[in-house]
Amino acid sequence: MNDSMKIESRWAKALVIILLTLGAITMLFPFFWMISGSLKTIREITSPEIIWWPEEEQWDNYTTVLTMKTNPFGIYFKNSIIVAVANTVFTLLTTILGAFAFSRLEFKGRDKLFSVLLATMMVPSQMYIITNFITITRMNLYDSLWAQILPYTASVFYIYLLRQFFNQIPDQIYLAAKVDGCSDWKYLWKMMVPNAKSSLVTIGLFNFIASWNAYLWPLMVTGKVEKRVLSIGLKYFASDSGTDYHLMMAGATIVILPLIVIYLVFQKYIIQGIARGGLKG
Amino acid sequence: MVGQNQKKTFLKAMLYLLPALVIIAVFVVWPMFHTLRMSFFEKFNIFTKTGEGFGLSSYIWVLEDPTFHKALINTFIYAVVTVPVSIIISLAIAILLNSGIRGSKFFQTAYFLPYVTNAIAIGLAFRFIFHSEFGVFNKFLGFFGIDAVRWLTDPDWAMVTLCIFGTWSALAFKIVIFLSGLQGIDPQLYQAARIDEAGKWKMFTKITLPQLGPIMAYQFVIATINAFKAYNEVVGLFGDDGPLHSAITMVYYMYDKFYNANRYTIAAASGVIMFIIIMLFTFIQLGMSNRKADQ
Amino acid sequence: MDIRIEGLTKTFSSKENTETIAVNNLTVTIPGGHLVGLLGPSGCGKSTTLFLLAGLHEPTSGRIYFGDEDVTDLPPEKRGIGLVFQNYALYPHMTVYDNIAFPLRNSKSFREAHKDSRERKEAIDMIVQRTAKIVAIEELLKRKPSQLSGGQQQRVAIARAIAKQPKVLLLDEPLSNLDARLRIQTREEIRRIQQATGITTVFVTHDQEEAMSITDEIIVMKDGIVQQVAHPQETYIHPANTFVAQFLGNPPINMIDASIRDGWVMINSDRAIEADLPDGQYKVGVRPESFILSDEGFSALVSYKATIGRDFQVRFDMNGHYSEALIESDQQIEEGDSVRFRLRKSGVHIFDNDGRRIEKW
Incomplete structure (x- = not known):
């Protein structure tokens, strides 16, 4: 905190707190309204009055949503977990190996290859999905979880980030490990990875969140109900259910709650990740 | 001996890079070229991978399509409104968060939260809030005697609603970046200014803003690129592209042409046009900030 | 066990296709059990030589023998060396x-010697404890490096290097990151550890005092070439030669162009x-x-006088060069004085025009 930016006057302080509180309400209200709505009856939710909190919490709304025949949120949830976890594990693997090669192995054409990869980051991902759809269909992966996992198991951006971190580990550590009989492979897993733990946690978190929130691509490659992930399920559910807003809010809460939990647990890593790496918004 | 060693290192590096390179080659590099190629055909069969009518016909079709015009205009409106508004609001919030008041940890948690949310799910919550009959927003406006607005169903209001939602969604990320930028400013600058008896406003314009210059430029570029790619916000809020396609964006257009209309070459052409617009914008912006830096 | 280096050369090629010769045709034998200092200004190739001995660099030509074994093509871990880095690493x-x-756990031969995992664990524990005792860090074993002072990190680095009982211990500027006081203490410690273990030790330094104070033998290098x-x-x-004469000694030797006439x-x-x-014309160095x-x-x-400790530092003109002398402070001498000097033979060196010392006293 910059001392000189501090506000001293009591009135100014009060004003700041009022403004921040109003702002915080604006930021949090949608979440509150979603959760409160998810516990209301249909009558309460469509009432012309403002009902801040239901008279009696309708926990059944959640059971209903999770076990629906047409939109089985239980299955969606499971799919989302599988896709996000698999995606994150594979991405971390390809990122670790790739970042190691670019940071530690001095092979011919390394810098050129790296700049070519960096250049691909300029192309918006929306441009590839057309071709990727064709590729996935031809690989006979349409309507599978693999279709949602595979294209996002490597990221130039994460390789770039991790390489930055790997580059900070002094060369002498590498040489010392060599003298101590450590192979490159062992060095990667015993030295670099343990030292890069916090970077890896951050990358893993961002990847998990991105995968959990992905929408357009999963929408394109899934037809069957049982292969949908939460984002897609929620969309279909919303268009199927008309004015059942209490159930829609329960569905939305199911999608968002894990994110809130992850956020509260790993806030430090996430904030640092954004601030340091400038991870995309 | 040395040559052999070089070859060995190269092979070894390739083994390490193989997983990443295969994925990136198949799902990033190849699609760039393939999409570009596809965009130059009039018709394209995605199963035989052959096209007919090589030329610019798809581009001409897209550029003459009134729906594309609508998508282009909407995307521009969305960018022109949400980018500056969200930058100003988030800078203000970051400055308040950085003013040393108590409980700023709690406030930070609250303000950063929307960063991790799912656009479809929170879009649904906004859909509920903006509902013209029982939405809480209209009820709230009713307290001030303002008539109910059909936020989601009136084509004239759809873009307004989208911009409100878009601004709200874009704040968290920017606040984090601004806050870390503010915390990175050397306190000695303020101490020096204080000795020179500079007022708060002067400190803001003469120290804070110039010091945040590069961060501001970065935010501007990233935010604009993201605004050009707006899609999830639209679907989250409306479920489709709004009443009478009134909130259609470029990405929505592309997706719609590809997936619903099966006009692959049109979709590819619109994707390429989008890419060109983003590139042009980025280069102009970079050029501008470089020139500024030179001065 | 002696270290024999024969015709060792290492060139580095940079991107602009220029080649720099870091080590140039080095031939030297380091006697077993000795503590040898590799001394020279930065960029003289001393660290490169050390890394060549360690196997971290591959020589362009030449051979390295540890005892009778040619280790030139062996990877570092098979050479039986311990290496201590400048920043400890x-x-x-x-x-x-x-x-x-760590080096013990990684060592194949150690694993083969202790096949049973429990027995191996005990063996490792014994060695770690014993090594820690040698370098006096027994009470630090549970700490992380970041919780240690520079001197303590240095000891840990030495302990790690000697844990697997190497045949050769290599130290790369091991004292340069320590403050002056600790440096003196630690260099004596290194001497003590070296004598206690009897390991052939090569010690790279650019600090003459360091090299002079603890080594059995000094190899002075310049531009990749051994000087002495x-x-x-x-x-x-x-x-x-003139380089060695000028490099060693503080304040440095006065080097002047002088002629010899009639003896x-x-x-x-x-x-x-x-x-x-x-x-004829010669170069004459006077301490x-x-x-x-x-x-x-x-x-x-x-032209100038200053008091340094118990000596006067005096500056005067000698054949058109300013020279400096240290005069005991019980002598009468002032700025502006016209004086006469005799020279003490042991501190005078005469070099030919190639810089080789030719006087024989």
């Missing part, structure tokens, strides 16, 4: 204990010292402490 995420145990290999005292008393070195047109050499105020000898005008 401790593994930051491991405790001191794990740092010391000798006992530390010998390099000072009998420098092989006398002439300074400021006066006879300064007798020299049994043919007439600052070898000037003696006298009634005879060569004349000089004192």
